Amino acid sequence: MKHTISELEDIASQVRRDILRMVHAVQSGHPGASLGCADFFTALYFEVLNHNPEFDMNGKNEDLFFLSNGHISPVWYSVLARAGYFEVSELSTFRKLDSRLQGHPTTHEHLPGVRIASGSLGQGLSVAIGAALAKKINGDHSLVYALLGDGELQEGQNWEAFMFAPHNKVDNLIASIDYNGQQIDGPTEKVLSLENLQAKFEAFGWHVITSDGNDMEGIVKALHYAKSLTGKGKPILNLMSTQMGYGVDFMVGTHKWHGSAPNDAQLESALGQIKETAGDY
Amino acid sequence: MKKYTYTDKKDTRSGFGAGLHEAGKRNENVVALCADLVGSLKMDAFIKDFPERFFQIGIAEANMMGIAAGLTIGGKIPFTGTFANFSTGRVYDQIRQSIAYSGKNVKICASHAGLTLGEDGATHQILEDIGLMKMLPGMVVINPCDYNQTKAATLAIMDYEGPVYLRFGRPVIPVFTPEDQKFEIGKAWMVNEGKDVTIVATGHMVWRAIQAGEELEKLGIDAEIINIHTIKPLDEEAILKSVQKTGCIVTCEEHNKFGGLGESVARFLTTTYLAPQEFVAVNDSFGESATPDQLMTKYKLDPADIVAAAQKAIARKK
Numbered sequence: 001m002k003h004t005i006s007e008l009e010d011i012a013s014q015v016r017r018d019i020l021r022m023v024h025a026v027q028s029g030h031p032g033a034s035l036g037c038a039d040f041f042t043a044l045y046f047e048v049l050n051h052n053p054e055f056d057m058n059g060k061n062e063d064l065f066f067l068s069n070g071h072i073s074p075v076w077y078s079v080l081a082r083a084g085y086f087e088v089s090e091l092s093t094f095r096k097l098d099s100r101l102q103g104h105p106t107t108h109e110h111l112p113g114v115r116i117a118s119g120s121l122g123q124g125l126s127v128a129i130g131a132a133l134a135k136k137i138n139g140d141h142s143l144v145y146a147l148l149g150d151g152e153l154q155e156g157q158n159w160e161a162f163m164f165a166p167h168n169k170v171d172n173l174i175a176s177i178d179y180n181g182q183q184i185d186g187p188t189e190k191v192l193s194l195e196n197l198q199a200k201f202e203a204f205g206w207h208v209i210t211s212d213g214n215d216m217e218g219i220v221k222a223l224h225y226a227k228s229l230t231g232k233g234k235p236i237l238n239l240m241s242t243q244m245g246y247g248v249d250f251m252v253g254t255h256k257w258h259g260s261a262p263n264d265a266q267l268e269s270a271l272g273q274i275k276e277t278a279g280d281y
Numbered sequence: 282m283k284k285y286t287y288t289d290k291k292d293t294r295s296g297f298g299a300g301l302h303e304a305g306k307r308n309e310n311v312v313a314l315c316a317d318l319v320g321s322l323k324m325d326a327f328i329k330d331f332p333e334r335f336f337q338i339g340i341a342e343a344n345m346m347g348i349a350a351g352l353t354i355g356g357k358i359p360f361t362g363t364f365a366n367f368s369t370g371r372v373y374d375q376i377r378q379s380i381a382y383s384g385k386n387v388k389i390c391a392s393h394a395g396l397t398l399g400e401d402g403a404t405h406q407i408l409e410d411i412g413l414m415k416m417l418p419g420m421v422v423i424n425p426c427d428y429n430q431t432k433a434a435t436l437a438i439m440d441y442e443g444p445v446y447l448r449f450g451r452p453v454i455p456v457f458t459p460e461d462q463k464f465e466i467g468k469a470w471m472v473n474e475g476k477d478v479t480i481v482a483t484g485h486m487v488w489r490a491i492q493a494g495e496e497l498e499k500l501g502i503d504a505e506i507i508n509i510h511t512i513k514p515l516d517e518e519a520i521l522k523s524v525q526k527t528g529c530i531v532t533c534e535e536h537n538k539f540g541g542l543g544e545s546v547a548r549f550l551t552t553t554y555l556a557p558q559e560f561v562a563v564n565d566s567f568g569e570s571a572t573p574d575q576l577m578t579k580y581k582l583d584p585a586d587i588v589a590a591a592q593k594a595i596a597r598k599k
Contacts, residue, residue, distance in 0.1 A: 057354060058354060058356050059354065059355070060355065064354065066351075106382065106383070107382075107383045108382060108383070108384065115354050116350060116351070116354070116383050116385075117378050117379065117382045118378070119378070120374050120378045122343075123343075123347050123375055123379050126343070126344045126346070126351065126375075126379070127347045127348070127351040127379055128351060129344075129347070129351060130347060130348035130349060130350060130351020130352040130354070130359075131352070131354045131355060132351070133336065133348065133352060134352045134353075134354060134357050135355060137312070137333065138356070140355070156343070157341075157344055160341035161344050161347070163339070163341070164338065164339065164341065164344055164348070168336075
């Protein structure tokens, strides 16, 4: 372990503060799933990934991460900054003119840590597969990670990718699903039911594990376990249950905070629930 | 009129296949992807010699574009292959976000473009692909004219860093450009110097423009013919120089007149040098089933149509 669970929890706490403050400052952005995935991102970047904040696009001999549901950029930006990819103070430029921190992540402004644009949904897994194939050709034994939203699974391209990876034994790939059950228009089960995801992924030929994405110890264990399953002929899928808005009582478990910013009073109330552990930006 | 002859007739897609094979030999980072059309894209030679660098994606073009984008991360140079329709319109947003906006070094190689796909009909005959691709910031758009030029273009785009759309086709047509040509992206190729009218053509239309030039010569008209194999970036200098001399221009393309080469030329000339322009292009229509020759005649893309357009452009000169 590079960090204790309690240290990781402290980092995630600061990340949650960053998310809320970033979204509040520009009164736009997507706090709900960003908060829900704060523990996953923290575990990934501070514990699991073998990565180098001296960013190199090709990332040879280091683990790569791809975010498919790009709207949760606040959590990724915060974690990248806190992990040393760029100055934490740059978080204050989120969604502002001439910023590298675009509303949705992009390579266009050369933000360290980002290797593909995402935002238009359903494209990230294909890209991650391509990067994993390149690693195989290059004899590079490091791994590729991806995160997908659950609502985004309604995009058909995902299922092309879910079919491709097992057929081609892309076993250096760990895809996690942010399984929070919510999307813009309401619960996924109301908008368009995902039915039995685990059975679907298993039928497609993935090695499926499940995890609680809001339990730091659980998610760290799950990701290490996922790592141990690589190189065995199957891609790995981490079906990770999270709660949208986790950490803020009035934001938890509802789609209402998918893409809305807190006002001043709501921010104050939210920050009052989350410990400042590493200094606000 | 400079005499053009040919000893062989081949399809431009075979020029791509030969170019891809050669690219594979020259650069170990070249990889190829195909969406269940290996035979149509003439990828067999590459696959035979470099099986570990070929990815059969299945009928899943969106996934193919994403995987191609991902392969560039790690230094690969991916060439995707499918029909032009499935290379562009079907996957526009994947190209836009994962390739063009992300600045990825992907070569989108598209066969069976235009009407000359023939009997399969309008579902497969895309006439809007040049427009779709040239609209994307940073995308290079190339439509070479014969087998040799397509092969040369395939090798040239390997050495160019950035996203490229390479358009070619199915019909067997004369091979009239040199086998050893150097292909320069964005550099127009002077086919024939003349003084009365400028004819710029792209892709399969270049040979037809040469045939039209021979007919015009019989009518006493001295046509300057330019092969615009690169639609973006457009060789504006060559076009301006020619039109300043001839005073009028005809643009020829196997594409909808909306969004194609003709519009790029018009956009440029209206801001630099006003001259009458005539369009030899499909007039805002879908295609249909028939032989390629029948379709080129019906949709007015024959040498006779270029001759008529040239006469009209000349008549409009003041």
